[in-house]
Each structure stands twice: as C-alpha cells, then as structure tokens.
Amino acid sequence: MTEERIEWVGRSSQLKNFGWFLACLLVIPIPIAIWRWLETRTQVYTLTNQRLKTTRGIFSKVTEDLELYRVRDTRLQQTFWQRMFGLGEVVINTTDASTPDVHLRWLPQAEALRERLRVLVEARRDEKGVRTLEGGHEVVP
Numbered sequence: 294m295t296e297e298r299i300e301w302v303g304r305s306s307q308l309k310n311f312g313w314f315l316a317c318l319l320v321i322p323i324p325i326a327i328w329r330w331l332e333t334r335t336q337v338y339t340l341t342n343q344r345l346k347t348t349r350g351i352f353s354k355v356t357e358d359l360e361l362y363r364v365r366d367t368r369l370q371q372t373f374w375q376r377m378f379g380l381g382e383v384v385i386n387t388t389d390a391s392t393p394d395v396h397l398r399w400l401p402q403a404e405a406l407r408e409r410l411r412v413l414v415e416a417r418r419d420e421k422g423v424r425t426l427e428g429g430h431e432v433v434p
Contacts, residue, residue, distance in 0.1 A: 295420065300413060301340040301406060305333050306380050309399035338397055340406075342413055345385070345395070359395055361410075361417040363387045369407050375399065383407045 310329045317326035328351075336349040345359045365388055371381040381403030385395040400406060418424070 295342065297341045297343045299339060299341050301338075301409060303338050303400055303406070305336060305397075305399040306378070306401060307333055308374075308378055308380065309333060338400075340410065340413070343417060345410075347395075357392065359385070359387060359389060359392060361414045362421050362423045363389045364410070364414045367407050367410055367414075369404055371403070383410065385410070 307330060310326070310333060313321070313329045314326050317323050331351050332349075335351050336347070339346040339348070342361075344361055346356060347359075348354060348356045364385055366386040368384040368386070369381055370384060375381050380399050380401055383397040383400060383403050383406055385397070387393055387395065397403070397406070
C-alpha cells in the first residue's frame, strides 16, 4: 500500500459571493455577508493520491472523504462569469451511494484540477485493481 500524500489543497473563490456582497451594500445587513464569507473561507478541499477530503464548518466541522477509486466520471462546468475570472466547477460522479455527485464550485484553475484528479483516479484504480462494470458496479479482485 502506498503512503498517502497531499496533491492539492484549495478553496472556492469569494467571487461566488459577489451578489451577496453587493446586496449587503444596498439592502441586506452586513453580518450576512460576513457569514457568507466565513462559510466560503472555512470550506477546504484536500486532494491526496488516495482520496478527496472536504472539510467545512464555522463553529462545528464536518469532514467527508471520497475514495478516489469510487470516482466514475468528472465534468468541468464554467459559467460566462467564471470563465472571465479563470474559475470553474468540477463535478465528480461517483459509485458512492451516499454521495453520487460531488461539486467543487468556484475553483481557480478548475480544468487543471480536473485533469490531475483524472490521473490520480486512474492510478488509484490500477493500484487497487478496481474496475467498473456498465451497470456502475465495482469489481475488486
């Protein structure tokens, strides 16, 4: 078994809250903007050679793990505004029943992350000898 190593750590861009920040200048109280900023700031994605770990929470923390061998497919989505700022969303389709889709939103260099994730997934699946059948079932020898 290989040693787990961190490949990438990232956060969503605060640009995802631009509308909230603008509204706080005009209508909504400023504490809401501060809360939105904190929510975005405290959500951290950590990609290792074995799993994707998502940690979020301001006062209490929740950490979710996705084993890379469970990744079935990835997709890159970019709105017009995200493309203007070099941001994007990586959508990960998995064989995990509790989390069939994972969305990594408003990330800088999302396309490069998606490609890195693809390479790591293939390496992890080869290492574990996992193959997915057409029905979505995993086969482990």
